[in-house]
Every structure is written in C-alpha cells, then in structure tokens.
Amino acid sequence: MSIFSTITSNPLINIAFLSWASAQVIKTILTYILTREFNPERLFGAGGMPSSHSSLVCSLTVGMARSQGFASPLFALCVAVAAIVMYDAMGVRQEAGKHAKLLNRMQFDFNDLSKDLSHLFAAISGKSSLLSDEKSEEIVEEIIQEGEEEEDPAKLLKEFLGHTPLEVLGGALLGVLIGTVMPV
16 A cells, blocks of 8 residues: 555545645635735745634544544544644734734835945945045945845745634634535
C-alpha cells in the first residue's frame, strides 16, 4: 500500500484537507470578486475570509466527535487545539499582520526620506569642491538604486497573517459543515 493511499484512507485527514482547500478556494473567489484581480497567493496564503485554519481544525473536531464520540480524549484534544488555533488567528497572528503593515509603511517612508536626502546631498555636493561632479552623481545614483531595491514588493513583510473574529467564525462554520456532511 502506497503512502498516498495510506494517508487518503484516513477519513479525518480527508475531511481536514477538504475543509482547508475549500476555505482557500472560497477566499480566492471572494478576493477576486472584491478586487477584480486573480491573486494566486490567496490559494495558499494565510489571512482573509474564511479562515482556512479555523475550517481545518473545526472540521477535524467535528469528524473526531462523530468518529470517536464526545467523551473521547481525542475529541477533547481536538477541541483544545481548535481553541488555540482560532485564538491565535484572531490574536497573535492578526497583531503580527498589523505590525507588518506598519513596518512596511515605515520602510516606504524611510525610502522616501532617503531619496529626499540623496537629492539634497546631490545639490550640496554639486556646489562642493570636495567631490568631483562625476563622483557625486555616482554616489547619488547608488543611493537612489538602493532605495528602489528596498521597495521591491517581494521584499515586503506579509500583511495578511491573521483574521478578524468574523473570518474565524466563517472558517469555523465551514469546517463544522464539512465535518458534518463528510463520511467518517
């Protein structure tokens, strides 16, 4: 028996994966509807509506309750993990996203200031006899290029990390629905 067939023979893993994948697809579709642009990062990225983390842990918890019963220690473990994941998504990860947004803004502001200072330096050094015109232009161009490199969107911190309570609720409801209707 292959490892793939072994993994997919576990209905709880199937339920959890289907919940996660469904949430990611719904998130991608909702982002497309709101922005009119397809963003492939939404298929795998964190954050947004509905929470795929919440969907996964809630579907697994419901599946475990259906499979092992509400009195099972495994069900109790799933409830605890689900609570931690959802709390973390609304708390720590959401705050980390806010910090990333602020740090990205600070980076843009710093780069703007750096460009302004380099232009000022160019104006001053153009009048100074300490540097040749050619050398001062090279220095200014180098500073400007460094600032432009730092604004590369690929180098920015990810801002979509956490969830609002509504996004977590949406993911939880999706997970409960899938955990209820899928066979265990």
